[in-house]
Amino acid sequence: MPEGHVLHRAARLQGKRFNGHELAVSSPQGRFADEARQLDGQVLEMISAKGKHIFYRFESDDTIHVHLGLFGKYRLSKPPFPTPSPNCRLLMQTDENELHLAGPNQCRILNGEEVDEVLNRLGPDPIVNAKGDREEFIRRVERRKIPIGRAIMDQNLMAGVGNVYRSELLFQIGVHPWRKANEIFPETLGQLWDHAVRELKAGERVGKIITVDPVDVDAEKRSQLTRHERLYAYKRHGKPCRRCETPIKHEDIDGRNAWWCPTCQPA
DNA sequence: GTGTCATGCGTAT
DNA sequence: TACGCCTGACACG
Numbered sequence: 365m366p367e368g369h370v371l372h373r374a375a376r377l378q379g380k381r382f383n384g385h386e387l388a389v390s391s392p393q394g395r396f397a398d399e400a401r402q403l404d405g406q407v408l409e410m411i412s413a414k415g416k417h418i419f420y421r422f423e424s425d426d427t428i429h430v431h432l433g434l435f436g437k438y439r440l441s442k443p444p445f446p447t448p449s450p451n452c453r454l455l456m457q458t459d460e461n462e463l464h465l466a467g468p469n470q471c472r473i474l475n476g477e478e479v480d481e482v483l484n485r486l487g488p489d490p491i492v493n494a495k496g497d498r499e500e501f502i503r504r505v506e507r508r509k510i511p512i513g514r515a516i517m518d519q520n521l522m523a524g525v526g527n528v529y530r531s532e533l534l535f536q537i538g539v540h541p542w543r544k545a546n547e548i549f550p551e552t553l554g555q556l557w558d559h560a561v562r563e564l565k566a567g568e569r570v571g572k573i574i575t576v577d578p579v580d581v582d583a584e585k586r587s588q589l590t591r592h593e594r595l596y597a598y599k600r601h602g603k604p605c606r607r608c609e610t611p612i613k614h615e616d617i618d619g620r621n622a623w624w625c626p627t628c629q630p631a
Numbered sequence: 632g633t634g635t636c637a638t639g640c641g642t643a644t
Numbered sequence: 645t646a647c648g649c650c651t652g653a654c655a656c657g
Binding site: 433436470519526 | 638640
Binding site for chain 3: 453469
């Protein structure tokens with residue numbers, strides 16, 4: 365489930381267990397074996413994330429760059445450690461903790477310069493929300509003649525939003541996914557940024573994407589919501605909008621489905 | 632067992 | 645726009 369919140373959460377929780385520790389590094393699957401040997405026995409200094417990318421910086425300054433893609437998954441374990449999957453690309457251990465990575469789109473070693481290149485390719489990250497990021501986001505998007513539903517997924521414009529947050533954020537600001545970015549008021553783009561900050565940060569804290577406002581859902585039930593009760597639009601085609609009852613629609617945008625409410629998000 | 636789908640992205644055409 | 649790549653869950657027969 366790799367949107368930006370997952371990687372920031374992974375960096376935080378994994379960092380607690382591994383930052384400052386000497387690690388045993390291996391690659392049961394073999395595809396990262398040479399690199400693993402190079403890092404084995406080194407101290408891991410810091411784990412950090414930007415957008416959907418995560419970085420493990422070792423004392424030698426070598427850095428593992430991981431991108432989960434659609435399928436990549438982490439598993440954290442305490443002893444006794446389970447048998448690693450045959451597809452385990454990267455295994456990192458201390459006596460107390462184990463990190464198991466399978467199925468990543470990307471897992472490679474970069475030097476400091478190469479890390480900067482990756483970071484510089486990415487647009488502002490709403491979870492980081494550094495000073496000036498909001499303006500930077502508006503500046504990057506406001507003149508683009510592409511649909512906002514495409515722009516919001518472009519990692520050079522905003523880093524970390526994926527297909528679930530796309531539908532949810534556009535529902536929240538009441539904008540149709542096919543609306544051209546350059547036709548949207550800058551104030552509305554600012555609201556889009558603000559919602560992204562709020563939702564992705566919440567997702568990072570909770571470890572789940574829950575966008576429904578307490579106003580629209582019984583507050584007590586909020587923690588026990590099923591997957592589909594947590595969202596307004598994503599994968600809810602044909603179901604009534606939680607605000608106006610209009611059936612949710614969906615359509616393919618660049619090979620990925622987007623969902624919206626035709627009434628709350630007029631064309 | 633087989634087929635399909637999925638919260639992604641890079642490259643070729 | 646099409647395809648390739650990475651894996652696991654689930655529906656179906």
